[in-house]
Amino acid sequence: MDDAIRIGDLHKSFGEKLAVRGMDLVVPRGSLHGFIGPNGAGKTTTIRMIMSIIFPDRGDLSVLGKPSAIQSKDQIGYLPEERGLYKKMKVLAFIKYMARLKGVSDSTVHKRAMTWLERVGLADIAQKKCEELSKGMQQKIQFVASVIHEPELLILDEPFSGLDPVNMRLLRDLIREINESGTTIIFSTHVMTQAEQLCDNIVMIHNGVKVLDDPLDVIRSRFDPRSILFEPVDGAVDSHRLLGVEGVASADKTDEGWEIRLDDGLSPAEAIARLSGAIEATRVEVKRPSLEDIFIQIVEDDIVAGELAESMGAAQ
Amino acid sequence: MNRMFLIAWREFASTALTKGFIIGGFVVPAVILVVMITLLPILLKDEGPAITGEVSIIDNSGVVAEDIARRLSIEVLTAEAMPIEVPEIDPENPPKPEETAAMLSSVMPSAVPELTVNTLALDTDVEEAKELLREGTADDGGLLALAVIDENAVATMDVDANGVPKFGAFQLFVKPRLKDKVQSTIRRSISDSIREARLEQAGLSPEMINSLTRVNAGRTKEITEEGERDSIGGLNMLLPGGFMILMMMAVMIGGQYLLTTTVEEKSSRVVEVLLSAVSPMQLMTGKILGQLMVGLLIMIVYGGVGITGLVFAAMADIIDAMIIFWLFAFFLLAYIQIASMMAAVGSAVNEMREAQSLMTPVMAIMMIPYLLWMPVAMNPSGTFAVVCSFLPPVNSFMMIVRIASTEPPALWQILVSLAISVVSSYIILRGAAKIFRVGLLMYGKPPNLKTLIKWIRMA
Numbered sequence: 001m002d003d004a005i006r007i008g009d010l011h012k013s014f015g016e017k018l019a020v021r022g023m024d025l026v027v028p029r030g031s032l033h034g035f036i037g038p039n040g041a042g043k044t045t046t047i048r049m050i051m052s053i054i055f056p057d058r059g060d061l062s063v064l065g066k067p068s069a070i071q072s073k074d075q076i077g078y079l080p081e082e083r084g085l086y087k088k089m090k091v092l093a094f095i096k097y098m099a100r101l102k103g104v105s106d107s108t109v110h111k112r113a114m115t116w117l118e119r120v121g122l123a124d125i126a127q128k129k130c131e132e133l134s135k136g137m138q139q140k141i142q143f144v145a146s147v148i149h150e151p152e153l154l155i156l157d158e159p160f161s162g163l164d165p166v167n168m169r170l171l172r173d174l175i176r177e178i179n180e181s182g183t184t185i186i187f188s189t190h191v192m193t194q195a196e197q198l199c200d201n202i203v204m205i206h207n208g209v210k211v212l213d214d215p216l217d218v219i220r221s222r223f224d225p226r227s228i229l230f231e232p233v234d235g236a237v238d239s240h241r242l243l244g245v246e247g248v249a250s251a252d253k254t255d256e257g258w259e260i261r262l263d264d265g266l267s268p269a270e271a272i273a274r275l276s277g278a279i280e281a282t283r284v285e286v287k288r289p290s291l292e293d294i295f296i297q298i299v300e301d302d303i304v305a306g307e308l309a310e311s312m313g314a315a316q
Numbered sequence: 317m318n319r320m321f322l323i324a325w326r327e328f329a330s331t332a333l334t335k336g337f338i339i340g341g342f343v344v345p346a347v348i349l350v351v352m353i354t355l356l357p358i359l360l361k362d363e364g365p366a367i368t369g370e371v372s373i374i375d376n377s378g379v380v381a382e383d384i385a386r387r388l389s390i391e392v393l394t395a396e397a398m399p400i401e402v403p404e405i406d407p408e409n410p411p412k413p414e415e416t417a418a419m420l421s422s423v424m425p426s427a428v429p430e431l432t433v434n435t436l437a438l439d440t441d442v443e444e445a446k447e448l449l450r451e452g453t454a455d456d457g458g459l460l461a462l463a464v465i466d467e468n469a470v471a472t473m474d475v476d477a478n479g480v481p482k483f484g485a486f487q488l489f490v491k492p493r494l495k496d497k498v499q500s501t502i503r504r505s506i507s508d509s510i511r512e513a514r515l516e517q518a519g520l521s522p523e524m525i526n527s528l529t530r531v532n533a534g535r536t537k538e539i540t541e542e543g544e545r546d547s548i549g550g551l552n553m554l555l556p557g558g559f560m561i562l563m564m565m566a567v568m569i570g571g572q573y574l575l576t577t578t579v580e581e582k583s584s585r586v587v588e589v590l591l592s593a594v595s596p597m598q599l600m601t602g603k604i605l606g607q608l609m610v611g612l613l614i615m616i617v618y619g620g621v622g623i624t625g626l627v628f629a630a631m632a633d634i635i636d637a638m639i640i641f642w643l644f645a646f647f648l649l650a651y652i653q654i655a656s657m658m659a660a661v662g663s664a665v666n667e668m669r670e671a672q673s674l675m676t677p678v679m680a681i682m683m684i685p686y687l688l689w690m691p692v693a694m695n696p697s698g699t700f701a702v703v704c705s706f707l708p709p710v711n712s713f714m715m716i717v718r719i720a721s722t723e724p725p726a727l728w729q730i731l732v733s734l735a736i737s738v739v740s741s742y743i744i745l746r747g748a749a750k751i752f753r754v755g756l757l758m759y760g761k762p763p764n765l766k767t768l769i770k771w772i773r774m775a
Contacts, residue, residue: 053591053757070595078592082759084585088330097326101319101593145589 002065004029004153004184005050010059012045012208019045021208023059027186027201029152032179034199035188036291042208043188044081047155050186051078064153074103077151081158081188083142087131091122094130095145102149116144120170135162143171147178154178157188172198192291204295211298223294228268230275231257231283245278247271259287319594320602327606331573332613341569342617349621367429367498369460372445374436376467377484380509384463385433387505393428429498431460446489454494461502462489470513486510540633555634556693556720559643560685560713562619567651568682570611571658574603578662579671587756596753600663604655611651619643635720642719642730649737650712654678656741656748660768663755670762677765685713696721705733708740747772 005027012020020042027033035043048054049061052069064072085094095113104112117123120140130138139162147154156175160168175198179185189195195202202219204212212219230242230251242251242258247266252259262271268286276284289297331337371388375381386392436445448459466484468474474482486506490499512522537544581587590599619640626632661674688710692701696718704714705725715733718725754771755763763771 048757051592052595053588073593076592078589080585080588080592082585082588082757084587084589086330086581086586087584097322098589098593100322101590142589146592 002029003027003062004031004064005186006060006062007046007050008060010046010049010061011057012049012054013057019208020049020056023205023208023210025203025210025213027184029184030179030182031201032175032185032187032199033201033203034195035186035203035205036192036195036295037190037205038295039190041190041205043190043205044157045208046205047078047080047157047186047188051076051155072152074149075152077102077146077149077154077183079143079146079154079156079159081161085130085138085141087129089130090127091130091133091141092117092126095141095148098145099148102151104149112148113144116148119174120144136164136167139163140167140171143174147174151183153184153186155186155188158190159187160189160191160194192295196291202291204291204298206295206299212294219291219294220289223289223297226262226264226268227287228260228262228271228275229254229256229258229283229285229287230260230279230281233280233282237279241279242275245274247274257283320598320605323590323594323599323602324605324609327574327577327603328609331577331607332610341614345618366427367454367460367495368431369429369454369457370432370434371502372434372436372448372459372462374438374440374442374445374462374464376438377465377470377510377513378438379470380465380506380513381433381435383509383513384506385435387509388431388433388502390428390430393431393501397428429495429501431498431502449489449491452491454491454498460491460494460498463487463502463506464489465506465510469510471517483514545631551631551634552722553693556696556717557689558622559639559720560689560717562615562622563643563647563650563713563716564682564685565618566611566615566647567654569614570607570651571654573610574607574655575658575662575671575675576668577607578603578659579665579668582663582665582756583667591756596756597749599756600659600749600752603659604652607655608648608651611647615643615647639720643716645734646712646716646737649734649741650709652741653709653712653737653744654682656745660748660751660755663752664758664768664771665755665762666759674762674765674768681709684710685717688714689717692717693721696723697725702729705729706736708736709744711740712737 003026005025007023007025010020010023010025011018023042023046025046035046037043045054049056050063050069052063061067063069064075066072069076089097092110092113095116096109099109099113100106114123114126117126120143122137122140122144125133125137130141133141139159143156143159146156159171159175163171175185175187187195187199196216199216201215202212203210214222237258239251239253239258242248242260247263247270248260249263250261252261260271260275262268272284272286275281332341373381373384375384442462442464445462449462452458454460463486465486468484469486470483472481472483476482488499488503488506490502515522515525581590587599594602623632623635626635657678661671661678664674665671688704692704692714695701701714701718702725705711705718706729707714711733715725715730719730750772751768755768
């Protein structure tokens with residue numbers, strides 16, 4: 001089976017600004033891909049090019065086996081970052097209108113709309129005007145409008161913004177459910193913990209360039225920060241005692257206890273054994289790198305590499 | 317295609333099937349029309365309370381004061397105000413509402429001023445007499461006017477080189493803000509008195525002179541296939557203007573709604589959701605089609621009212637079926653041009669306020685037909701009219717003025733103008749589509765004209 005999305009050497013600029021530079025990407029069918037990166041990284045531009053809302057300056061693009069999303073718009077669901085509703089339109093009418101635009105037949109559109117409204121707990125507001133809804137409710141209506149035609153590919157750009165934790169969980173469960181039914185999902189966010197909770201694969205974009213594209217567990221193992229979280233029984237333990245343990249490079253006090261960096265060559269398992277032996281502890285564990293940590297590390301490395309290249313250029 | 321019509325229908329329904337549109341577009345104008353036809357003539361005829369006061373005359377000629385007093389007496393003024401003949405109403409064939417209003421207004425006597433005329437002594441100091449006019453207002457009564465008639469106003473020895481007598485005049489002084497109608501009644505009475513006195517002085521009979529100089533003429537009649545009717549006269553001139561304004565109104569209302577809905581879709585951020593389902597061109601075409609239906613609805617309803625009025629007035633034959641055909645053809649093309657510009661402006665801005673500066677050139681274009689229709693309608697075959705009807709983007713409006721005029725242009729001219737409209741519509745639509753595609757997803761600083769041109773080149 002072909003991939004849901006294939007992108008090769010994609011470029012897009014707006015005037016002087018290079019929004020996307022040489023992007024290569026393959027999203028297999030049925031996967032749940034997370035697009036992460038800070039605001040302005042190029043995520044939305046990439047998504048808009050995938051959706052054929054804007055067109056690349058150069059590069060190859062294939063969506064659901066077609067050279068343009070225009071040819072398969074009915075099989076794509078899209079919840080854009082910049083989204084809204086017709087304020088004066090009634091909720092049910094809006095969902096039905098969007099469904100019809102996505103090719104849902106007149107005979108099934110009403111039933112489908114009501115089923116989805118029930119799933120998101122909004123069946124009782126079907127006849128209300130969109131402007132009368134809370135932001136969270138509007139968000140759920142927009143989500144329904146993007147999935148009502150049962151797309152093969154679903155692109156969600158910042159779907160959780162403005163949602164309370166209860167609705168966030170509801171939406172997260174729905175996204176997982178849709179993915180389990182075989183729909184390929186691209187989930188874009190600048191809140192990296194959300195991607196961590198939901199996605200199998202992560203694509204990290206920074207300054208228009210893809211800096212990471214791997215399964216989440218592969219990323220974590222590759223970016224092992226060689227840190228241990230250590231919480232002593234005796235709260236009065238100071239850094240000198242910790243630094244006295246062989247193989248400890250540094251010890252920083254945090255809200256949770258101590259974050260201990262290890263010397264090169266010392267394995268985390270050995271370090272845990274040594275620390276536990278030296279000081280009685282309530283918690284000793286290997287600190288898992290968050291996507292945020294990984295992103296910051298990549299950005300910092302990028303800055304250092306940039307400065308190095310600059311100074312070398314100046315020296316020449 | 318189906319999606320384009322879905323968008324068009326939503327656009328039409330969200331605009332025309334709303335209470336605001338129905339009330340503002342049809343109910344209110346209908347009520348105004350009914351009021352104008354039935355009540356306005358009666359209300360206009362009612363002049364409010366009659367003026368009461370005095371008129372002083374210093375009659376240096378010594379012969380007209382008495383006659384002026386007679387002419388300004390309430391009996392004479394009332395007799396003048398009464399209708400000449402009261403129309404009879406046939407119970408079998410009662411008058412229509414609009415006829416009733418005209419009939420009522422014709423038989424209602426107008427308010428007659430109650431004036432008392434004082435003849436002042438010839439040695440009265442005019443300046444002193446005028447002082448009384450400074451006291452109070454015209455509504456307070458008292459002295460309203462002072463007329464000073466020259467000694468030689470009626471009889472004179474003075475003659476010019478040809479031997480024609482050179483008569484004196486009269487001077488009228490009035491209180492500030494005295495009703496124009498009362499002023500003219502006083503002036504007319506004095507003038508009539510002096511004229512008749514002069515005629516009598518010359519040994520002529522005023523009745524005879526009046527009879528000799530008054531020429532009565534019947535109304536001009538137009539002979540039509542169905543019979544004859546009063547000449548429509550000025551309507552020949554107004555008809556082209558009426559057609560143009562009808563077309564302009566439909567174009568502007570449709571275009572304005574298109575601008576508003578485009579800005580709303582952009583500012584409410586629903587546009588990107590739509591673009592995930594349709595292409596920008598489909599969206600723009602659908603919206604233009606939807607508002608085209610709104611414009612057509614307005615034109616059909618208002619045009620229908622106008623034509624119905626002409627049918628009732630037995631003047632429907634002044635409109636040729638071909639005029640209606642050309643009206644729709646030129647409306648369609650003019651609408652595409654203006655609507656495309658409106659859609660482009662709407663897509664480029666973030667809110668209505670920002671649209672104002674970009675709308676200025678569009679509005680300037682729309683003003684041109686208003687300024688030009690009169691000279692074109694007055695001389696529809698002149699070089700100016702011909703040039704205007706070939707000059708895009710106003711040629712559609714100007715050509716409909718010419719077509720509806722008394723001198724319709726040759727068919728080849730209409731077809732050339734139509735071809736010019738088709739080509740200019742295509743060019744404007746293409747340019748607008750490019751701006752629409754780029755502008756819809758551009759937020760932030762609103763663009764200026766230079767930026768819009770850049771977008772056209774970029775897209």
